[in-house]
Amino acid sequence: MRDMLKMILVLSLICGLSGLTLATVRQATRPRIEEQVMTYVQGPALRQIFPDCENNPVKDRKTFDASTGKVTVFPAMKGGKLEGVALETFGKGYGGPIGIMVGFSTDGDTLKGIGITTLKETPGLGQRITEPEFRDQFRGHTTREVALSKSGGDIAAVSGATISSTGTVGAINDAIKIFQQIKERLRTSWGS
Numbered sequence: 800m801r802d803m804l805k806m807i808l809v810l811s812l813i814c815g816l817s818g819l820t821l822a823t824v825r826q827a828t829r830p831r832i833e834e835q836v837m838t839y840v841q842g843p844a845l846r847q848i849f850p851d852c853e854n855n856p857v858k859d860r861k862t863f864d865a866s867t868g869k870v871t872v873f874p875a876m877k878g879g880k881l882e883g884v885a886l887e888t889f890g891k892g893y894g895g896p897i898g899i900m901v902g903f904s905t906d907g908d909t910l911k912g913i914g915i916t917t918l919k920e921t922p923g924l925g926q927r928i929t930e931p932e933f934r935d936q937f938r939g940h941t942t943r944e945v946a947l948s949k950s951g952g953d954i955a956a957v958s959g960a961t962i963s964s965t966g967t968v969g970a971i972n973d974a975i976k977i978f979q980q981i982k983e984r985l986r987t988s989w990g991s
Contacts, residue, residue, distance in 0.1 A: 837857045837860070838857055840898075840916050840917065841857060841873065841887065841900060841916055842856075842857050843914065844885075844887075844900035844913075844914025844915060844916045845857065845873055845875070845885055845900060845902075845914060846914075847900075847912065847913075847914035847934070848875075848883075848885055848900060848901075848902035848911050848912040848913065848914050849875035849882065849883060849885070849902060849911065851877065852875035852876060852877055852882060853876055853877050853878070854874065854875070854876040856873035856874055856875055856885065857873065859873070859874050859876070859989075860872060860873045860874070861874075861988055861989075863981045863984055863985075865977045865980050865981055866977075866980060867973075867977060870886055870977055870981065871886065871887070872884050872885070872886050872981070872985065872988075873885045873886070873900075874985075874988075874989045875902070875911075876989070881905050881985075881986075881989045882904075882905065882911075883902050883903055883904050883905055883911045884902070884903055884905070884978075884985055884989075885900050885901060885902040885903070885911070885914075886900070886901060886974055886977060886978065887899065887900045887901070887916055887974075888901065888970040888971070888973040888974040888977065889917075889970055889973075890965075890966030890967055890968070890969040890970030890971075890973070891962075891965075891966045891969065892918055892919070892920050892925060892962060892963050892966040892967075893920055893921060893925050893960070893962040893963055893966075894918070894919035894920045894921060894925065895918075895919040896917065896918075897915065897917065897918045897920070897928070897963065897966045897967060897970060898915065898916035898917035898918065898970075899913055899914075899915060899916070899967055899970040899971060899974070900913060900914040900915075900916050901913050901970070901971050901974035901975075901978075902914075903942070903974075903978050903982075905985075905986075907942060907978055907979065907982045908941065908942060908943075909939055909940065909941060909942065910937050910938065910939065910940045910941075910942060910945075910971070911938065912934065912935070912937055912938040913934055913937045913967070913971065914934070915928060915929045915934070918963075920960065920963050921960070924957070924959045924960045924963075925957070925960040925962070925963035926963075927957045927960060927963075928957055928960065928963050928964060928967050933955075933957050933964070933967075936953075936954050936955065937954070937971065940953075940954075942975045942978070945968055945971050945972055945975065946968060947964060947965065947968055949961075952968075954968060
């Protein structure tokens with residue numbers, strides 16, 4: 800009985816130390832992992848939206864409070880002036896959430912474009928929302944009314960990927976609502 804208690808105590812001590820070590824390592828690597836995600840996931844989407852910006856939007860990002868919670872905003876500068884900003888929202892896709900980076904002009908009246916950050920859509924169908932034929936429909940589009948053709952808008956859905964297309968437009972409309980809430984604070988954060 801005594802040997803059994805010793806084994807339980809030793810195993811408990813080993814498990815406790817292992818858990819503490821893993822928690823410490825996770826805490827120590829969290830900023831580096833976040834920076835890698837920003838650079839290699841959000842970064843390419845931002846380059847699709849703002850191909851000729853002169854700053855690094857990932858490094859210059861700021862966080863703002865919105866009704867949906869904290870929102871990370873990425874600025875695009877050109878000639879020392881704020882050219883536009885982008886933020887990421889998520890829509891419901893067929894295979895799970897679709898991450899959409901949405902770029903706005905500084906006045907907020909037009910979209911600078913979109914970039915896809917994450918998706919698990921069906922290859923050959925839903926993943927076609929990443930292709931320029933679909934993405935480029937949003938470049939220069941007004942922020943007043945973004946809707947698919949079947950809903951009275953002017954955005955052509957990807958054939959065979961209605962759920963992915965609808966999720967993308969939903970995420971863009973969510974981003975527009977968030978942008979409208981925070982746009983006055985953006986001007987004072989980076990200038991206009």
